[in-house]
Structure formats: structure tokens, C-alpha cells
Amino acid sequence: MQPGPFVCLAVADTGCGMDEATLARIFEPFFTTKDVGKGTGLGLSTVQGIVAQHKGWVEVTSVLGQGTAFKVFLPATEQAAMAPAQTRTTPSLRGHETILLVEDEVGVRMPAARNLQRLGYRVLQAAHGPAALKLWQEHAGQIDLLFSDMLMPEGLTGLDLAQQLWAEKPSLKVIISSGYNLEMAGHIIPAAGGFAFLQKPFTLLDLSQTIRTCLDQK
Numbered sequence: 001m002q003p004g005p006f007v008c009l010a011v012a013d014t015g016c017g018m019d020e021a022t023l024a025r026i027f028e029p030f031f032t033t034k035d036v037g038k039g040t041g042l043g044l045s046t047v048q049g050i051v052a053q054h055k056g057w058v059e060v061t062s063v064l065g066q067g068t069a070f071k072v073f074l075p076a077t078e079q080a081a082m083a084p085a086q087t088r089t090t091p092s093l094r095g096h097e098t099i100l101l102v103e104d105e106v107g108v109r110m111p112a113a114r115n116l117q118r119l120g121y122r123v124l125q126a127a128h129g130p131a132a133l134k135l136w137q138e139h140a141g142q143i144d145l146l147f148s149d150m151l152m153p154e155g156l157t158g159l160d161l162a163q164q165l166w167a168e169k170p171s172l173k174v175i176i177s178s179g180y181n182l183e184m185a186g187h188i189i190p191a192a193g194g195f196a197f198l199q200k201p202f203t204l205l206d207l208s209q210t211i212r213t214c215l216d217q218k
Contacts (some may be wrong), residue, residue, distance in 0.1 A: 001057055003080055005076040012069035012195075026060065029049055046179040046200075047072075052077040057205035080208070093208040098122040102132040102161065103177075104152045112147075115204050117210070129156025136165060150178035159218045162195075177202070 018026070025031045029045045048058055053076050062068040100115055103109035104127050113123045124139060126132035129152060136143065144181040146165055148158035161172045173194040179201075200208065 002055070006056070006073045007076045009072040009074070010069065016096075017064040017066050017068055019064050022025045023060065025061050027058075029138075042115075042126040047070050049179075060126070072147065082145055088139065094120045095212060095215060096120050098124065098139065098142045099147055099211070100124045100128045100132060100135060100139075100143045102129065102146070102148035102152065102195060103159065104128055104149060108149075115207065119208055121211075128152045128154040129158075129161045130154050132161055133164070136168075140168065143169075145173040145175065147175045147211070150176055173217070175210060195216065 001004075022033060026044050027048045031045075033052065049070055051058055051074065053130070056073045059071040060068065064088070097120050101109060101113055101116070103112065105119075106127075109125060113125055116123050122142075123136050124143070126135055131154075132146075132148070133156075147164055150158045155201055158176045158178075162172075162176065165172050166174070171194070175196045175198055177198045177200055194214060194217050196210050197211050202210075210218050
């Protein structure tokens with residue numbers, strides 16, 4: 001906390017609440033109370049990281065059996081907001097290649113797929129690794145790039161998936177995306193060409209530039 005004016009965004013529910021042991025760990029990366037394959041434990045830690053980057057903080061209160069309340073504090077300013085920057089993509093960012101998009105969050109996967117299709121790409125969508133492997137078997141010779149989330153359900157990470165597909169097609173281009181960088185997530189960034197990492201959250205311009213750069217690498 002620091003002195004000064006802040007805006008507070010408060011969200012509360014009347015759900016099952018949390019006990020003190022769970023409440024003490026909710027911001028730990030990879031901590032989750034969900035079953036294996038049902039959650040990554042990165043949601044709240046990502047929220048806390050983003051808020052901290054903007055010089056704010058998060059407060060949480062919870063009563064078991066009664067519900068939970070979150071308060072997000074962000075610095076207030078009297079300065080007028082800047083006009084949004086134009087994000088029109090140039091023709092050089094367009095393409096015609098086939099992309100295998102693997103992302104378990106529908107709210108991320110669907111907008112990304114629509115934007116890529118508007119840029120001219122053919123997009124094959126999968127919600128997790130096993131579904132992606134099935135699409136690979138059906139379209140292997142046609143897929144030019146794998147764009148995958150790092151941590152997904154069904155026990156297969158984005159890098160695990162990439163390693164399997166590279167074994168069959170070493171020239172495959174790969175982009176891995178995550179709310180955490182690969183070092184923080186405990187993974188090693190491959191040194192091979194045709195690989196890129198895209199931090200979440202990303203803009204359409206970030207997405208289109210990263211894909212085009214990766215595809216154009218020799």
C-alpha cells in the first residue's frame with residue numbers, strides 16, 4: 001500500500017468461501033484446489049502480478065460457508081485518458097498458412113481464432129493437447145505453426161505437445177503463450193529456430209507480429 005487516491009473494484013459472492021489455510025495460499029503460482037487437469041493455479045497469481053505492476057494491491061476476505069470478497073486497488077489519476085492507438089495491421093502481417101491453435105480458455109481461443117482468420121490464416125482449434133494431437137493426425141502435412149497455451153488440462157503442456165510434433169516435423173514453427181514467462185513457470189526455452197514465446201495478455205498487433213516473425217524465420 002502507498003498513500004494517494006485509489007480506485008477500488010470490489011467483487012463478492014455468496015459461495016462456499018475458503019478456510020484460513022486455503023486463503024493463505026491463493027496467490028501462490030500453481031496452487032489450486034481443483035482436481036488434477038481442471039485448473040492451473042495461475043489465475044489469481046496472474047491477477048496479483050498485473051495489479052502490482054500498476055502499483056496497486058489486492059485484498060481478500062472470506063468466510064467458510066458464506067462467501068468471498070475481493071477488492072482490487074489501482075492508483076487514480078486526474079489526467080485524461082489517451083486516445084486508443086490504432087492497431088490496424090499492415091499487409092505484411094497477413095498470411096495464408098495453417099495454424100493449430102491450442103487453448104483451453106474459450107474466451108481467449110475464440111477471439112484469437114477470429115482475428116487470425118481475418119488476417120488470412122486457416123485456423124484449426126483444439127481445447128487441449130489430446131484434441132490437438134487428433135487434429136495433427138488429420139492435417140499434419142498442412143499445419144505450418146503450432147500456437148499453444150503453456151498449461152492446459154488433460155496432462156499435456158504446450159511444450160510437451162511441441163516436442164511431440166517436432167519429432168514428426170522438425171520444421172514446424174511453434175509459439176507458446178502463458179501469463180508467466182517460461183523461466184518463472186520452471187520451463188526451459190528451446191534454442192531452436194522457429195520458436196517464440198508470447199506473454200499474456202497480448203494485443204492483436206502483438207499476436208500478428210509474433211506469428212509473422214515466427215513463420216518467416218528460416
